[in-house]
Amino acid sequence: MPANVTRGGSPVNCKGFVMEYFLQQLINGLTLGMIYGLIAIGYTMVYGIIGMINFAHGEIFMIGAFVSLITFLLLGALGITWIPLAVLVVLIATMLFTSVYGWTLERVAYRPLRDSPRLAALITAIGMSIFLQNYVQLLQGARIKPLPPVISGGFRFMKESDFVVTLSYLQVFIILLTITLMLVFTYVINRTSFGRAQRACQQDLGMAALIGINVDRTISLTFVTGASLASVAGLMFLMNYGVIDFYIGFLAGIKAFTAAVLGGIGSLPGAMLGGLLIGLIEAFWSAYFTVEYKDVAAFAILVLVLIFRPTGLLGKPDIEKV
Amino acid sequence: MSVAAPDKLGDSLITVEHLTMRFGGLVAIDDVSFQGANREITAIIGPNGAGKTTLFNCLTGFYKPTVGRLTLHHPRKGDFLLERMEGYQIPQRAGVARTFQNIRLFPAMSVLENLIVAQHNALMRASGYSVAGLLGLRGYRQAERQAVELARFWMDRTGLTDRADIDAGNLPYGDQRRLEIARAMCTNPVLLCLDEPAAGLNPRESSDLNALLRYIRDEHSIGILLIEHDMSVVMEISDHIIVLDYGRRIAAGTPEEIRNNPDVIRAYLGENEDEPLPPEVVRDMEEER
Amino acid sequence: MTERSATTSPVLPPLDAVGIVREAGLTAFVVFALTFSLVGFKVEDVPGGLDIVTRFDQVLAATVLAFTGRVVLILLHKRRHLPVILVGLAIAAVILGLVVAARGAPESATAAWLPFESVVVNVLVAVAALVLAGRAAWSAWRRDVGVSDEAVELAARVHKAAIFLGPLMLGFAVVLPFLPFADRRLLDIAILVVTYVMLGWGLNIVVGLAGLLDLGYVAFYAVGAYSYALLAINFDLGFWVCLPFAGIMAAFAGILLGFPVLRLRGDYLAIVTLGFGEMIRVILLNWYEFTKGPDGISGIPRPTLFGLPFTRTDPDGGETFHSFFGLTYSPLDRIIFLYYLILILALVTNFFTMRIRRLPIGRAWEALREDEVACRSIGINPRNTKLTAFSIGAMFGGFGGSFFATRQGFISPESFTFIESAIILAIVVLGGMGSQIGVVFAAILLIGLPEFFRELQQYRMLAFGAAMVAIMVWRPRGLLAFRDPTIRLSDHDTAPEKQT
């Protein structure tokens, strides 16, 4: 995982500019949080519908980042350099190709285990995660892959002081894209027949099947949706940090899962809220405490939430019926 | 609503006072009070969703009641306030054992193992919390032999001896129901709570069950709380009946009293009194009398 | 021959060629879409940035193979055995022939015909084709036996055989260092395998018996290793004094971590233990004053046999192992000693597990795995019972850790990543949860084989992942999962008295 220095933000730890520094971290944290939130939606949707932790979801995000990188390089080789077009093509390509991985993941590894004990499915998910990590490592090499900045420049605030707060165009892009995706996604879940089927399956798989909903298709589409959102997160990660490797899915996955749990697993707004919170916590933790322990912070939050509020912030209580 | 006095002789064993259980807005049990006596079978009946299982869950510590007091009068150890105890302590200390509406055995373990696990606490002590057991001391071997004897006794009683070494999950349904009762009895309870033990049994198995429950009540002198929908079972073996409807206690008394209670008939057959009962129902009720 | 099989079983419905092609085509299309992006293009590091190269030939090969494989599987499913056998043998023969022909000349024209770049992948495809052919032949021969029945039967048979297989394997393990082919390399691999067997057995208590999915087992391994290293270096204590301490420290860590989280539901518990494992690693990495951080701890004392070191000369001028016994010095002595050390530790773990399974606590673990609600209803304290399983498992992890430290002489946080936990878990799961002998087979398969065939090394984790998925899909309880009751009524039928 690269250090907490992002392209958008100022890497300098300037004491003495309390307000400016705080604002900068807020911007950085929100950007980061949107990336986590997009991944977290995949966790929460899958959990809501089949009650399993899709441990390999972080790997889907990593594949999304790799497909984005490959497409960028390909476009560069083809000489397509008009940035808006290039980004649009990459966005579509990564969503398309990564969702095939999401679909296959469900079809091959999870569908046969739908009626098996939960732990069997979780072990399969871990196996898939290990497999995909090594698959990408073998195919694309283990070295860190750098990508030169695609979108540079930004708005600068508070120019009168020495510490300039920057909101880079890249961050604007990430924030706008996330908001757009969330709007589309909310529309799909609330207004389309897939969304209705999805919500019905969340309530009761068996009953949904009885009233004629194609459960297999709905679950497949859920994985496809989750994977395409995660692939966009992968694209954002690639552009934001400028370096990726086959291992990025592990930590990002854990953090996004923490976000999903924090927001209340199964709750879609909760996933975004949790993602934003985790992003902010990580940004502020690295800024004000020790960078080294920022990953421990995510785990510590996960443990604390699970112990003291397993239903998260927006989740429904889950009383065991006997 | 007053606390009903048991109308047959027998020491009071369990006292439930003003028990209320809410789930969010839903009141599953609403201010229910009753007593259960030693050496008596107290049946708890009511339509689906009346709150019977919830009552058991409160008694055995799976739910913490919203309001109410649940006192167990242990013949040898004194009183226990069940609502203040951890779930696992209720069978361990207070001697309340239960079965479940959806059978919950240890499916991958054999019948005998199911019954030995039920004697966990006694055996743990005998094994010196595993130290003596690991060393293979004689005291533990002796204790294990006694545990097998007790298990065997209940297997004989429930007709499972031939299947002792079969996985519980592979037993036929009726055997699983009886194994659950045997497992509960292996904990040496003073109060046995049975949640629909006759559900899914054929008439023969059902009458065997009646005999078993009478035997447990009379020979082991413990109290039984019985949830049951099968009225032939309830009317035949219970000493005392409590009727719940929408979480409220609507009647209590002997089988004879309950049979003729208009509130009970209404609760079971619907609110609409003007509509005449279907003829076959009337005939059935006539026959019951 | 096809006709013959059709006449012997007249129920076979006719094949729907269009349907088969459509289905296989769909599979091929998905495989094409999967491989197009990540196989078709490779990001190459070039001076000054990245370049991209294409590998469409491999995409094509994968797509064609997927099509063929799918057709073959459908045929197998429809009990058309002969074509499956023929196609399987043909594919295997062609690929193996090409591999042999192209050996030593990777740039030759023959090599260009091979479907994949890597020899291993080619061989694996060939082996898969052979296995399919064999599978078809087998079921053509025994028509009635279903796949899962075979597996259950196999597991039961292996466990029946364990009565003599166990002692046999033990005997082999004991004499191994003195067999003529036992060189340094083999012994090193054997030590590694036995270490994983021991760790697998330790984790089996937690996962197999108590049903608690622990994804952070490596944390206890690390606690054991660091406890030993720090105690030995700072207080100048010997291996045998430190070993129990390391175990106790690990068990204590198990209680400390387990106490708050063991009431969580299974999958949450798994994630939280994973989190703990990572937290311990990050702490080891950053607590420089105590652990020397990423530099690791070196100069950890080697074990001694009652104070006799396995060096050529004792630095303090005392006796050494070879001088005491009047042997000539051999560097292999230390390796053999280490081998026996871990063998004994592993056997202790196994003996302990076999024994405790028959005690009330062991039965309570299994009962908890089966149904926690039912456990509460018969008065078993779930938290304490889980905690004992967790901490005892941790203790064995700690023992393994101190052995690791003394064997390596150097430890650093690098050695204690999540992958390590995943490998140990894979051994337990693949072996069949709760199966002691399964762990041995799985460890040999997953650790021993890749060590022997170095080229397999880079595919090891890939195969791990794939095997975990495949085995869970095929047999959700593990490959050799088989459970023997811990007590039988027939063993106790000596008391004839009848109670009333």
Ligand SMILES: Nc1ncnc2c1ncn2[C@@H]1O[C@H](COP(=O)(O)OP(=O)(O)OP(=O)(O)O)[C@@H](O)[C@H]1O
């Ligand atoms: N954990 C819970 N959370 C929310 N509601 C619950 C819970 N447990 C029970 N209820 C509700 O309480 C009411 C009473 O349920 P209960 O299971 O006690 O009924 P019952 O009398 O046992 O019915 P049946 O005869 O069908 O078994 C029902 O409406 C049920 O949905």
Ligand SMILES: [Mg+2]
């Ligand atoms: Mg009920």
